[in-house]
Amino acid sequence: MERRRAAVTLEDVARAAGVSRATASRALVEDGPASTPARARVRAVAAGLGFRPDPAARALAGGAGTRIVLAVLAESAAAVQHCEYVGRALHAAAEVADRYGVGVSLRWAPVHDRGLLPALAAERGVHGVVLVNTTWPVLESVPADLRGRVISIGVGGAGVPSIDVDTLTGTTAVLRHLFASGRQRVAMIQPPAWLPCARRSSLAYRHVLAGEGRPERMVAGGFDVDSGRRGAAEVMARWPDTDAILAACDEVAFGAMATLRSLGVDVPGDVAVAGFDDVPAAALGWPPLTTASHPVELIHAAAVEALLGPSAAVPARRLLPSELVARESA
Amino acid sequence: MERRRAAVTLEDVARAAGVSRATASRALVEDGPASTPARARVRAVAAGLGFRPDPAARALAGGAGTRIVLAVLAESAAAVQHCEYVGRALHAAAEVADRYGVGVSLRWAPVHDRGLLPALAAERGVHGVVLVNTTWPVLESVPADLRGRVISIGVGGAGVPSIDVDTLTGTTAVLRHLFASGRQRVAMIQPPAWLPCARRSSLAYRHVLAGEGRPERMVAGGFDVDSGRRGAAEVMARWPDTDAILAACDEVAFGAMATLRSLGVDVPGDVAVAGFDDVPAAALGWPPLTTASHPVELIHAAAVEALLGPSAAVPARRLLPSELVARESA
DNA sequence: ATGAAAGCGCTAACAC
DNA sequence: GTGTTAGCGCTTTCAT
16 A cells, blocks of 8 residues: 655665674774775665665664754844844755755854753754854853764864854955045944954954054944944944944944935945845845855855764864955945 | 763653553653543653653654755755745744754755655655645645645645745735825736746736726746846836836845836836835845735744644644735835 | 553674 | 674554
């Protein structure tokens, strides 16, 4: 009646290869103890039979779990919900995970929450964790049994490898573009102060401005539209002759442009505005936003690959490039 | 890999409740055969001990799987990758799934692909499927062993429950707003022709225009920015006196506004533009986009809840409301 | 309605 | 190195 297609099991592979289940298992594991000929034979047979290990069985036996948790640190749950970045990250992660028969789930944690990783470690079903918006306290709270199964987007260390975008280079490129096109008094709306990896963009700003012999014009901010609105208002109030604003990210830039518009300030005529991330919306609005690229999808695909793929290929630190995307706003 | 810290197992619950593991299992399953007192006792003990069933063990024993697959039909893989909707859907799905200890993975399938569901059914590890952009052929291809574990976003039927946004009401509200504010010659850039659930918005357009005694101005389209660009160009070429354009979704509206801008047509002065979805970017650009709300997150949270939660509460068809969001563009 | 026992597919001890 | 033997935690026959 019901056509039940029996899936290929390790048992089938072992039998076909003329070895025991254990040997087959070892041969398929990357660094398992197995003789080279046996390993080759098992792998060939497995490939030929189209063997796909059952994640559930593997998890149950090995105690490893069947899902990747994208753990996002933020000041509030709402901040995560309204964050487009998370959607893009999940998109890439869920696509790669699918190829491994694994799923991805999402969890918010308060900034600096040292309880997150221990809780995740105690929880069954967690295969690995991708940490987004990592802070030092959280990084130091990695429990022993989660070691090697955590990857951080942003700052790394304490045995946790990291992947991030090269904000320093990207931000520098944007600033140079600003100065090269004649801007002189460039202000910056800062990223959230609690986020370590974001400090690199502030650093780039300081560095370039020092190089140009220009005084800094920094106001506090975050990664949301409202930071942009408020930030631009503060900038224009404190330094009315500002002729360019660098925002911590595109979203902030959108907020800044909204404020400038309401102030009757023309962008880019009076004030240039630049962001960071090159989100899809950056190219669509008016004026199209000058920004620096941020390969969010690449980063998160690489993160999941690092967790699920051959473990040998995981460098302690990886920086993906960011490039200037010059458009009309600056 | 290091072994896990021991968590509360069903065995612990059974022992504490003074029953066998089997009884405990039955008591926790919704409609399992168990006496009322035993069931109550087991549940109390389980709650007290903080028992969380191991998804992997459950999957292995029951053959159910540990992940939800978000299966998206689209004309190309790239169309999925650039779709903001998918990110938002995953966001909501992954958050709800996390509460059940389950992950979500993403898979693209060609439009009308009848092989998708059978393949997913044969695959181990698949607990359930959320079908996005469902078409009739795909809906009819649900294999027997996946029945009850598939939920469709869009059209339903063939034993597959569905959740969708009430596009008919939303689109009608937008159109009424257009006419109420004095627009007379309203064109529409159509949604993709292959998408059944999208026909409701075309229907709404036809209906309202017939009611107003106005001739239809429809051009073919899709859900991407480029459809908007091309669509608006076609509209203005064929009917230069058009004073409003209704786009199939916000993204299309952005594209349409870009074309109008390059044509020197003022929005909303000369031509009003309205979209559908109320994506975050709709509020940010200039002019802010008039549109209708689309509770994407609610829809996908409900879908995952339907797959993972108590099965009794899944209606065959559920329509979530869409409301006019009036802004400056129309 | 309940308990005992047999697996689900895999990995990890433990021998050899 | 390799096979043998136990489980991982749960659901499900089968008895009772």
